[in-house]
Every structure is written in structure tokens, then in C-alpha cells.
Amino acid sequence: MTSNTRATSSTDATGRALPHPSREEIRLEAVLHALSDPLRLRIVRDLATDGGELSCSHFDLPVTKSTTTHHFRVLRESGVIRQVYRGTAKMNGLRGEDLEHLFPGLLDTLLAAADRQAVRLGDDG
Amino acid sequence: MTSNTRATSSTDATGRALPHPSREEIRLEAVLHALSDPLRLRIVRDLATDGGELSCSHFDLPVTKSTTTHHFRVLRESGVIRQVYRGTAKMNGLRGEDLEHLFPGLLDTLLAAADRQAVRLGDDG
Numbered sequence: 001m002t003s004n005t006r007a008t009s010s011t012d013a014t015g016r017a018l019p020h021p022s023r024e025e026i027r028l029e030a031v032l033h034a035l036s037d038p039l040r041l042r043i044v045r046d047l048a049t050d051g052g053e054l055s056c057s058h059f060d061l062p063v064t065k066s067t068t069t070h071h072f073r074v075l076r077e078s079g080v081i082r083q084v085y086r087g088t089a090k091m092n093g094l095r096g097e098d099l100e101h102l103f104p105g106l107l108d109t110l111l112a113a114a115d116r117q118a119v120r121l122g123d124d125g
Numbered sequence: 126m127t128s129n130t131r132a133t134s135s136t137d138a139t140g141r142a143l144p145h146p147s148r149e150e151i152r153l154e155a156v157l158h159a160l161s162d163p164l165r166l167r168i169v170r171d172l173a174t175d176g177g178e179l180s181c182s183h184f185d186l187p188v189t190k191s192t193t194t195h196h197f198r199v200l201r202e203s204g205v206i207r208q209v210y211r212g213t214a215k216m217n218g219l220r221g222e223d224l225e226h227l228f229p230g231l232l233d234t235l236l237a238a239a240d241r242q243a244v245r246l247g248d249d250g
Contacts, residue, residue, distance in 0.1 A: 028242050029161050036158035103238035110157075113228035117153045
């Protein structure tokens with residue numbers, strides 16, 4: 001009943017909320033689809049590197065704002081990230097625990113594969 | 126110069142060949158896209174279980190023949206499988222060595238994740 005019990009709430013003070021799949025609703029195919037786009041993969045790599053939450057505006061992607069919003073939505077609806085309002089900012093964080101529970105080792109292996117490819121192709125950073 | 130040196134040829138006696146990406150051309154994003162479809166994931170799981178080559182007709186998928194052909198083409202063009210003509214049959218095999226070289230552990234982790242999900246959802250086998 002205290003605010004502590006709502007630490008993962010995705011609503012803000014005015015009750016805005018974004019729909020997320022429950023852990024049980026997350027599907028491997030949707031996760032792989034979400035990560036099959038270069039920009040979405042880059043977002044996930046940045047979130048993994050940071051380890052915490054990043055605002056959408058942190059990401060300077062070479063696409064329009066509406067396309068950026070679309071990419072975050074695909075990541076959220078697939079269960080890869082959680083998006084929560086904190087004041088006026090929409091914050092994004094990886095659902096690492098959920099993914100690890102469902103697919104042990106998968107996220108780490110995917111991130112390692114992405115790192116390896118970035119080094120190989122010389123487009124890291 | 127002997128037939129042994131052409132063991133991985135994708136041409137048949139009449140010279141038919143199917144285009145494949147070289148190992149260096151394989152991209153993680155394309156591999157993940159290829160595996161983001163339930164039927165393509167099923168094909169890959171069957172190929173992994175078999176460990177060798179299977180003909181397209183081995184797979185009794187609940188879609189039209191042209192859709193089946195499409196799915197195999199996506200898997201081939203992403204570098205997940207190699208398709209070779211053997212006489213009149215088009216045979217399919219996982220490019221396990223190429224994928225392991227590029228993305229160590231990825232294919233095994235993905236297959237384990239797919240197995241785990243199939244058990245969890247009760248749709249294995």
C-alpha cells in the first residue's frame with residue numbers, strides 16, 4: 001500500500017500507463033523480432049551497457065521521433081523493455097530478470113553476438 | 126578437383142544453384158529476423174534435432190507450398206541454412222559452423238530457449 005510496493009508501476013501521478021505483456025505472455029519469436037532491427041538492437045545494447053533506465057530522449061537515433069516511438073513500442077510490446085513514466089519523462093529499462101527467467105542466457109548471448117559483430121564490422125560505438 | 130572438393134556445392138548436375146550469403150555477409154539482425162517466425166523456428170529446431178540434411182518435403186507445415194518455399198528462402202538468405210540440390214530434391218541443413226564462428230553459443234542458446242518455451246506452452250513435438 002506504500003509507494004514502495006509500486007516501485008515498478010508504469011503509471012505516473014496522473015495515471016498514465018503503458019501496456020506490457022506479463023512475464024508469461026512474452027514469446028521468443030516476438031523477442032527475436034524486436035531485436036532483428038538494427039536500431040532496436042542498438043537501443044537494447046545501450047540499455048544493457050547503462051544497466052539502468054534511460055529516457056527516450058537519451059537516444060539520438062537517425063530517424064523521426066514517431067519512428068523512434070515505434071521502435072520503443074515494439075521493444076515494450078515484445079517484453080524486451082519496460083517503459084515507465086517518471087514525471088514527464090518516459091524511462092526505458094531492460095526486462096533482464098523476466099527474460100533470464102524465461103530464456104536463460106539468451107539476452108547475454110545476444111548482446112555478446114551484437115558486440116562481436118559491431119567489432120567485426122567496425123561500427124562499434 | 127575431385128568430387129570431394131565440391132562436397133558443399135549447391136549446384137546439381139545441371140548447374141542449378143541457389144544464392145547464399147558468405148560467412149562474412151551473415152548479419153545478426155537477419156538471423157534473428159529469420160528465427161522470429163514460428164514456422165521458421167520450427168524448421169530450424171527440426172534441422173537441429175536431425176543434425177543432418179532434410180528435404181523441404183520432409184516438413185509438413187500448415188501453409189501453402191509457396192509460403193513454405195518463402196520460409197526456406199528467408200532462412201537461406203539470412204545464412205541460417207544451406208540449401209543444396211541433390212538430384213531432384215532440395216536439401217536443407219543448418220549452417221551451424223558458420224553461425225558458431227560468428228556468434229559463439231547463439232544457436233544453441235536460441236534452440237534451448239525455443240525448447241523451453243515449447244515445454245512451457247505445452248506445444249512441444
